[in-house]
Amino acid sequence: MPDAALVFWYALLTAAATGLGALPFALVRTVSPAGVAWANAVASGLMLGASFGLVAEGTRHGAGETVVGATAGVLFILATQRLLATCQLRWAAAGRGGARRVLLMMVVMTVHSFSEGVAVGVAFGGSVSLAAAIAIAIAVHNVPEGLAISAVLYPRGVGVAGCAAWSVVSSLPQPLMAVPAFLFVEAVAPALPYGIGFAAGAMVFMVLVELLPEAYDQARRAGVALAVCLTLVGMVVFQQYLGR
Amino acid sequence: MHPTLAVLAYASVAMAAAGLAAIPVAFRRRLPASWLGWANGVAAGLMLGGAYLLMAAGLGPAPARAAVGAAAGIGFLYWVHRAAGMQELDLNRLGETAPDYGYQLLLVNMLHTAPEGIAIGVAMVLAPALGLLMASAIAVHNVAEVAVLATVLHSRGLGLGGAVAAAGATRVSQVLLAVTTFAVLSAAPALVGWVLGVAVGALVYLVMAELLPHCYRQAGPTSVALVAILAMGIVVLASGVR
Numbered sequence: 003m004p005d006a007a008l009v010f011w012y013a014l015l016t017a018a019a020t021g022l023g024a025l026p027f028a029l030v031r032t033v034s035p036a037g038v039a040w041a042n043a044v045a046s047g048l049m050l051g052a053s054f055g056l057v058a059e060g061t062r063h064g065a066g067e068t069v070v071g072a073t074a075g076v077l078f079i080l081a082t083q084r085l086l087a088t089c090q091l092r093w094a095a096a097g098r099g100g101a102r103r104v105l106l107m108m109v110v111m112t113v114h115s116f117s118e119g120v121a122v123g124v125a126f127g128g129s130v131s132l133a134a135a136i137a138i139a140i141a142v143h144n145v146p147e148g149l150a151i152s153a154v155l156y157p158r159g160v161g162v163a164g165c166a167a168w169s170v171v172s173s174l175p176q177p178l179m180a181v182p183a184f185l186f187v188e189a190v191a192p193a194l195p196y197g198i199g200f201a202a203g204a205m206v207f208m209v210l211v212e213l214l215p216e217a218y219d220q221a222r223r224a225g226v227a228l229a230v231c232l233t234l235v236g237m238v239v240f241q242q243y244l245g246r
Numbered sequence: 247m248h249p250t251l252a253v254l255a256y257a258s259v260a261m262a263a264a265g266l267a268a269i270p271v272a273f274r275r276r277l278p279a280s281w282l283g284w285a286n287g288v289a290a291g292l293m294l295g296g297a298y299l300l301m302a303a304g305l306g307p308a309p310a311r312a313a314v315g316a317a318a319g320i321g322f323l324y325w326v327h328r329a330a331g332m333q334e335l336d337l338n339r340l341g342e343t344a345p346d347y348g349y350q351l352l353l354v355n356m357l358h359t360a361p362e363g364i365a366i367g368v369a370m371v372l373a374p375a376l377g378l379l380m381a382s383a384i385a386v387h388n389v390a391e392v393a394v395l396a397t398v399l400h401s402r403g404l405g406l407g408g409a410v411a412a413a414g415a416t417r418v419s420q421v422l423l424a425v426t427t428f429a430v431l432s433a434a435p436a437l438v439g440w441v442l443g444v445a446v447g448a449l450v451y452l453v454m455a456e457l458l459p460h461c462y463r464q465a466g467p468t469s470v471a472l473v474a475i476l477a478m479g480i481v482v483l484a485s486g487v488r
Contacts, residue, residue, distance in 0.1 A: 050294075054298050054301055054302070057298065057302075057482055058298075058301075058302045061302070061482060061485065061486055064486070065482055065483055065485060065486020065487070066483065066486060068482065068486075069479050069482055069483045069486075072475075072479060072482075073479070076472070076475055080468075083468075203475070203479075206475055206478070207471055207475055210458075210467070210470070210471035210474055210475060211467050211468055211471035212467070214454075214458060214462070214467075215462045215467040218458070218459045218462060222333070222334065223333070223334065223454075223455055223459040224324060224327060224328065224333040224334070224455055226454065227324075227451055227454035227455035228320065228324055228451075228455075230450075230454045231316075231320045231447060231450050231451045231454055232317065232320060234450060235312075235313055235316040235317065235320070235443075235446070235447055235450075236313070238301055238305065238309075239305075239309045239310070239312065239313040242305060242306065242309035243309065
């Protein structure tokens with residue numbers, strides 16, 4: 003049986019992966035939009051594959067409960083988007099160019115991380131192998147997020163180490179949310195399919211509403227489709243072996 | 247009823263359901279772009295739901311075979327689209343009258359429906375109830391997709407009946423491949439893992455390469471993501487009731 007400390011370390015590792023997004027700037031001055039698109043496509047495939055695993059686990063406990071949880075996950079991401087859009091408008095009216103953009107990027111990425119932390123936590127309520135798969139998917143998804151933050155900070159004179167540090171900070175809600183989410187589904191067993199549904203709904207919706215549209219904008223659609231599909235299948239099969 | 251006849255019946259009903267697409271097209275001669283986007287979004291969600299059903303039901307015993315099958319399905323479609331020069335083809339161009347475009351559309355759609363037929367056939371081999379659920383999902387998805395294709399053909403000057411009939415006729419590969427897949431897999435059950443992989447890989451690839459890029463452009467990411475995830479949710483819910 004996993005304990006809260008294990009959940010915390012897994013979620014901390016996914017947060018640390020965000021720092022890897024700063025590494026390309028140690029070698030090159032700019033990263034091409036197509037590079038970001040490919041990273042998003044790979045993250046999309048892994049997250050969709052991981053969500054399939056979550057839904058399969060959730061429906062074993064109850065399909066209706068899983069779908070209710072997924073609805074809550076979708077609504078959470080929608081509400082987050084709305085909230086951030088409103089803030090963006092306010093800052094656009096008040097703040098100053100560069101600093102505003104940096105602050106906005108940090109807030110967006112940090113708020114993003116909440117549902118990802120919940121996903122890691124509830125996956126541990128299912129099984130350690132499921133949680134490992136989800137943690138890997140979220141860790142890989144964090145790399146382009148770190149890249150996005152670094153792409154804003156680096157041209158403003160922040161060093162590679164500073165970019166990595168700020169990227170990791172934006173993902174710190176992950177370990178902080180994972181532990182309470184895990185403890186909750188452990189203490190209230192009937193909540194597990196709702197929690198799993200929440201995580202799956204939030205991840206699939208994030209892929210559909212943000213990652214894929216961005217990827218299609220910046221790269222050719224056949225290449226994006228190829229990257230998404232191959233990583234999705236790889237993730238699903240990987241989970242099958244992990245669960246044995 | 248003999249199981250093969252049941253597959254033929256389910257797949258034929260799914261194809262015939264496409265006729266319902268005549269209603270929205272008749273209602274508005276030129277459907278707004280956002281409607282086309284939502285219809286494609288529903289179709290994408292149902293296909294992803296179908297891929298999930300196959301994976302959840304049949305991946306367990308032989309994940310490696312399924313992975314190889316999926317890679318083959320994905321690779322085959324990528325190669326065919328590339329060889330035919332259709333990787334970046336816009337499938338929803340309204341008012342385009344070039345003759346080549348009409349043929350390309352019908353060809354792409356015939357190719358698109360083939361893996362859906364394979365999915366129905368594999369699902370029937372795994373369990374008749376799963377086959378019925380898969381055929382129902384594909385039937386609803388046919389209505390959405392045929393409405394989009396018929397709208398495009400109608401805007402090229404084809405009459406309403408002709409446009410819906412031509413669009414519906416592209417589903418014939420669904421019926422043929424559903425029956426063939428079922429017959430072959432019933433005779434050679436060892437192939438189920440491989441063929442399941444082909445169906446899953448091809449379904450997901452078609453969603454990512456053909457459906458989603460168009461609908462994002464037509465209706466915007468938020469509404470498309472909502473209708474697609476709603477369609478997926480209904481499939482997951484129906485699999486629980488089953």
